Amino acid sequence: MNTRFFGSLIFFTLASGLFAEPELKSIFNGKNLSGWQPPKGNDEAGWYKAEDGVLKIQSGPKRKGSILWTKKEYRNFVMEFDFRFGEGVVDSGMHLRNQDQIQIGISGSLKRDMTCSPYIPGKGYPVEASNIKKLLKPKDWNTMRIQAVGKKYTVWLQGEKVMNYVSASAAEKGPVGIQLHGNRNMSIDYRNLKLAEIKTVAAVSAPLVYEGIEGPGKGKHIVFIASDHEYRGEETCPAIARILAKRYGFKCTVLFGLDEQGHIKAGSSNVPGIEALGNADMLFLFLRFLAPEDEWMKQFTSYLDRGGPVLGLRTTTHAFNKLQGKYAYYNFNSRNKEYDWGFGRQILGETWRPQEGAGHYGRNHQYSTRMFVVPEQKDHPVVRGVEDMHTLAGAYSAVPIKGSVILGKNQVLDSMKPDGKPVENKPPSPSIWVREYQSTSGKKGRVFCSTQGASEDIISEGVRRCIINGVFWCMGMEKHIKPKMNVDFVGPYQPTPFSFGGEAQNVKPSDLADWDSPIMPKGEKHKPKKTVKRRK
Structure with missing residues (x-):
C-alpha cells in the first residue's frame, strides 16, 4: 500500500468546521464478508468473496449487477483501499452513502476509463478526475483514498489529489457500497479496505x-x-x-x-x-x-x-x-x-x-495614496470628524454605479510618505x-x-x-x-x-x-x- 498519505493528510475541512486526524480502521477482515450485507443470491453466484485477504468480485453467468453494502452507516468519513483490475471490461465503483459513486474502471456510457470521477444519477459525470492516465496502473495494485464530508467528495489516487466535487444529491448518512456493474464479463480485486469516521473539533x-x-x-x-x-x-x-x-x-x-x-x-x-x-x-x-x-x-x-x-x-x-x-x-x-x-x-x-475604469491606479509599494472628502459632501455623517487620510496601499480607480453618493476621492502620490506629491496624469478617482x-x-x-x-x-x-x-x-x-x-x-x-x-x-x-x-x-x-x- 502507498504510505505517502499518512504523513500529509492530517486534518480535513468542511465549510462549517475542521476535523481531527482520523484513525483508519479495517472494514474488511480478509476472511469473510462479516460487517457487509451481501446481495441476495451471492452464496450461489459468488459475486463477492474473500480469499487470502482479498475481496474478489466477478460477474456471474447471468452478468447480473449488484452492490455489496456495509451494514454500518456513516456520516463524514475518509476511506482508503487498494484495487486491481482483473479480466474483461471492468466497471465498478464505490457508493458513498447513497447512489452517488466514485467510478472505478470503464464507464459504460462514455466507453472510456473514468476512474476516480464521480457518477451522479441524473447528471452522469459532472466533473472528470485529473491525471488518471498517468497515475493509474492497469495491471497492478492501485491505492485510492476517498473523503466524503457533507456534500463534498475528494479523491486521491496513488497519493495525489485528483478530484473535488460538491454533490447536491449527497446523503447526510448512509452505508458504503462496492458496485459490480451488470451486463459485464469482468473481475476486480480489492484489499486493505479501511475507513475512519471524521469527528468535528468545534473549538x-x-x-x-x-x-x-x-x-x-x-x-x-x-x-x-x-x-x-x-x-x-x-x-x-x-x-x-x-x-x-x-x-x-x-x-x-x-x-x-x-x-x-x-x-x-x-x-x-x-x-x-x-x-x-x-x-x-x-x-x-x-x-x-x-x-x-x-x-x-x-x-x-x-x-x-x-x-x-x-x-x-x-x-x-x-x-x-x-x-x-x-x-x-x-x-x-x-x-x-x-x-x-x-x-x-x-x-x-x-x-x-x-477596461471600464475600475482597476489598479497607483502602483503598490511605489506610490501611496491620499484620500480627501469631496467638498459637496463635507457634512455627510460618514465623514464627520474625518481628516488626513493617508494609505500605503496603491490607489484603485472606480466608476461607482448610478445612485452612489461619492464621499471621498483618492490622489496617487509619488512616494510612500504622507507628504508625497500628486502624480501627474492621475486625476482623483472615487x-x-x-x-x-x-x-x-x-x-x-x-x-x-x-x-x-x-x-x-x-x-x-x-x-x-x-x-x-x-x-x-x-x-x-x-x-x-x-x-x-x-x-x-x-x-x-x-x-x-x-x-x-x-x-x-x-x-x-x-x-x-x-x-x-x-x-x-x-x-x-x-x-x-x-x-x-x-x-x-
Missing part, C-alpha cells in the same frame, strides 16, 4: 467573538468576514471589531478563511461559522476571489435577501470568482443580465473591470461612497464601500474613523457619530506589510481573542513566507 474552528458591554451598539451584532489574498483583511477586521465592541458595545463576530489545521489562511474559501449571519444586524466584508460551497452562499444570500446593511473594503468589490452553478451570478465578472458584474457591482456599487441596494424582500439595505482599507491603511486615524463612521451610518445610527469619537486601537496593533503570501503564519483565531492579544503575533513561528521591498 478549533469556533468564530472569534468580541462581546460588547456598554454603548450605543449594545444589543447589535456585526459579523465580519475576512479572507483576501493580499491586503491583510485578517488584520483589518479584528482591529476594527475590537474598537466597535470595546468602545461602543457591539457584539462583533469575526470569521476567517482557514487552512486544514485551523490557521488563518489569506484568501481561503473555507470560512467556518457563516451561520452567525442568521442573527446579524450588519455585515462587514474584506474578501477577494472566493468560491465557497453552495450551502455557505445560501446563508450569505439569505442575509442580502432581507436587506441587511453591508460594508466592503478594498478587494471586496471582487469578492467572488469561479463560483459555478446556482450562485455563479455573484462572480466579479458575471454578465448576468439581471445581476451585471456580480455581487461587487450590484451590492457594493463597483467590481474589478479595468474611493469612498455610500449607496442603497434593493433586496428581494423589498427592503433597501445601506452600503458603505471604500477601495482602501488594507491593514496598514487603518494606521491612519482618518481612515479608521471613516470606516467606523460608515458602520454606524449603515446601521442607521448616524446620530451617534461624533467628530471626536474614540477610534483608538484596542490592544497592540502591529500590521504585517501587505503582499501576496505575506500573511503571518500559524495564527489561529483564538490567538486574537483577548483585548490585549497582538494583531498580529510576531516571532519566527509567525514569520510571513514572503516579504516585500518598498520604495521610500
Whole structure:
C-alpha cells in the first residue's frame, strides 16, 4: 500500500468546521464478508468473496449487477483501499452513502476509463478526475483514498489529489457500497479496505467573538468576514471589531478563511461559522476571489435577501470568482443580465473591470495614496470628524454605479510618505461612497464601500474613523457619530506589510481573542513566507 498519505493528510475541512486526524480502521477482515450485507443470491453466484485477504468480485453467468453494502452507516468519513483490475471490461465503483459513486474502471456510457470521477444519477459525470492516465496502473495494485464530508467528495489516487466535487444529491448518512456493474464479463480485486469516521473539533474552528458591554451598539451584532489574498483583511477586521465592541458595545463576530489545521489562511474559501449571519444586524466584508460551497452562499444570500446593511473594503468589490452553478451570478465578472458584474457591482456599487475604469491606479509599494472628502459632501455623517487620510496601499480607480453618493476621492502620490506629491496624469478617482441596494424582500439595505482599507491603511486615524463612521451610518445610527469619537486601537496593533503570501503564519483565531492579544503575533513561528521591498 502507498504510505505517502499518512504523513500529509492530517486534518480535513468542511465549510462549517475542521476535523481531527482520523484513525483508519479495517472494514474488511480478509476472511469473510462479516460487517457487509451481501446481495441476495451471492452464496450461489459468488459475486463477492474473500480469499487470502482479498475481496474478489466477478460477474456471474447471468452478468447480473449488484452492490455489496456495509451494514454500518456513516456520516463524514475518509476511506482508503487498494484495487486491481482483473479480466474483461471492468466497471465498478464505490457508493458513498447513497447512489452517488466514485467510478472505478470503464464507464459504460462514455466507453472510456473514468476512474476516480464521480457518477451522479441524473447528471452522469459532472466533473472528470485529473491525471488518471498517468497515475493509474492497469495491471497492478492501485491505492485510492476517498473523503466524503457533507456534500463534498475528494479523491486521491496513488497519493495525489485528483478530484473535488460538491454533490447536491449527497446523503447526510448512509452505508458504503462496492458496485459490480451488470451486463459485464469482468473481475476486480480489492484489499486493505479501511475507513475512519471524521469527528468535528468545534473549538478549533469556533468564530472569534468580541462581546460588547456598554454603548450605543449594545444589543447589535456585526459579523465580519475576512479572507483576501493580499491586503491583510485578517488584520483589518479584528482591529476594527475590537474598537466597535470595546468602545461602543457591539457584539462583533469575526470569521476567517482557514487552512486544514485551523490557521488563518489569506484568501481561503473555507470560512467556518457563516451561520452567525442568521442573527446579524450588519455585515462587514474584506474578501477577494472566493468560491465557497453552495450551502455557505445560501446563508450569505439569505442575509442580502432581507436587506441587511453591508460594508466592503478594498478587494471586496471582487469578492467572488469561479463560483459555478446556482450562485455563479455573484462572480466579479458575471454578465448576468439581471445581476451585471456580480455581487461587487450590484451590492457594493463597483467590481474589478479595468477596461471600464475600475482597476489598479497607483502602483503598490511605489506610490501611496491620499484620500480627501469631496467638498459637496463635507457634512455627510460618514465623514464627520474625518481628516488626513493617508494609505500605503496603491490607489484603485472606480466608476461607482448610478445612485452612489461619492464621499471621498483618492490622489496617487509619488512616494510612500504622507507628504508625497500628486502624480501627474492621475486625476482623483472615487474611493469612498455610500449607496442603497434593493433586496428581494423589498427592503433597501445601506452600503458603505471604500477601495482602501488594507491593514496598514487603518494606521491612519482618518481612515479608521471613516470606516467606523460608515458602520454606524449603515446601521442607521448616524446620530451617534461624533467628530471626536474614540477610534483608538484596542490592544497592540502591529500590521504585517501587505503582499501576496505575506500573511503571518500559524495564527489561529483564538490567538486574537483577548483585548490585549497582538494583531498580529510576531516571532519566527509567525514569520510571513514572503516579504516585500518598498520604495521610500
